[in-house]
Amino acid sequence: MTAKVYPDGPVASGALNFTLADAPNASSYWEAIDLFFQQMPSLVLDRNSLQLEIENNTFNVFGITLPDQDVSVLQPLAAPYLTELERLDISYSFGTSPLASFVDYFASIMGPLPYGPYTPNEIWVNRLVPLSVVLEPTANSQLMEAFNGCGRRHLPHWLQRLTAFWDYEATLEENLAVKEKLVSVHTPAIEAATPGSGVYLNEVDPWYRGDWKQ
Template sequence: MGKNVGAGSLGLWTHKLKSVEVISNYYSTYYSGPAVKMGAGVVGEDALPVVSKAGLRIVSGSCPTVGLVGGFAQGGGHSSLTSTYGMGADQALEWEVVLANGTLTTATPSKNQDLYWALSGGGPGTYGVVVSLTVRAFKDGAVAVGSLSFSADANESNDTLWAGVEAWLSNIPALVDGGATAIGILSPTSFSVSPLVLPDRDEANMRDLIAPVTTKLDILGLEYSFNVTTFPTFMDFYNIYFIPPEWQLIDRISGGRFVPRPVLQNSTAEFVSVLRDLTETTDAMIALVGVGSSIQDAIAPNAVAPQWREANMNVLAQLQWQYNQPWDFNLAQIDEINNVIIPKLEAVTPGAGSYLNEANFANPTWKEDFYGGNYDKLRKIKKAYDPDDLFYGPTIVGSDAWNVASDGRLCRA
């Protein structure tokens, strides 16, 4: 999203703030139980082994290099555990933050509540320099993990494949209601889901959740592969699925779109038609992340985009950044994301918005899409804590106080 760059600016490097402290009995008026305090530089692969050793689990990003205190929690943060426990921002107990005037302060649901609200999902790098975050932790235990795949047979019409995709999408609301999340990848001739994650459940529970889909695939005569494994802990699952080196870098141009629950319940065929069109007419990799969260999951009210609470899926459309091509080639790819691919998704998901951490920095309607009805309140909070708009990043709240000049410098708007 380009939030880490700004010609002539001062960048604050928090990467080496690596402390991870497990708190067995955190106590406050709004939560009591296990918690974990993390420095601003902590990424998933720093925290998860420490937390797991204590017999706990926390909501973290899929990729092990995701910074848990920065863009992840401050931007919302979805996870393989989100359908069960909520967003990353929903776990926030207290933020330690240096304000624009140099003051170190703490924001909690009972102290500096407006700042706590904004930091918890209102966008990273915006309201102050966070130096630590304390989050709720959960008792660890079994995790059921599945994979499902099917493809178009050479002797069959692709219509059968897409009927199978429709069966999968129709079952997403029930899947997330059951506490599961799923990452699916589409191509013109195949569909695969891996991992499909169901915390605190076993193989039988997983098979029950997926039964409506496999029954439909059987009726369609579509051959498929469906496998389920139960891991004893979250870390055992994570080490297999997310630690491999290929997860260390994603060098793609992304665009995204939420899919509200009613679309999956009532307009599945129209949605599938758009997905089919995108896979058959563009080079985009289409990822379908089935995930649901409710404000009831949160420690306290927060600034997670209202659209998140209405969505049961996040669609990612990605084009590969081409290092061997001229700059204009990649600019054209960004244009295709924002002016061809995303508008087609918008047509079937009106007003749904996009996840600010997995969208595109050139999105022309970023205020509405990334923040929804929270934007005006967030702008007032930023003005209260950062009156001179010292903190800047593309598409953060208040970023339109600045213009980017032709040579890349920031100038007052």
């Protein structure tokens, strides 16, 4: 492989979250998530990126990452979406932080280092979400329908990771049944909403039943 190395520098960091309880109803909650995906291309221009988690009752963008930029650019960047949240009468929390280096930024959202916050009990399947999907309203709505009811979803930029949790107090059969549902129910739904896409190779699913070469 060939890797390109960039000099370290300051990072403008932001976070945004709201819950189902902050919205008038579930319809408004999911409409807000739909709108976020529609606006996401404007948030990740250049080398900007973000990480977020979606659950049936929580929307949490915990890592808005703007390398080599001043933190003052974050508020106007997020303003169009925050206006939509206010139109939907959704209460939200939005904050920004200036970090001196990428390591400081990484530790702030993934710390404490070296191990981070994630325990070894996550069961994953994943799918890459094409830009064309979120830019087309009907396709984006289909993606939201696939998300709704999937449990926990974790998205660094355009990677969609569906996450369940291994229960060490349950039987092996019970845990494998959870994995089976991810593979046989949720993966096909996400694939149908993202035609022509693929997966993140580092997290390829050994249980995958589709055309693995494609």
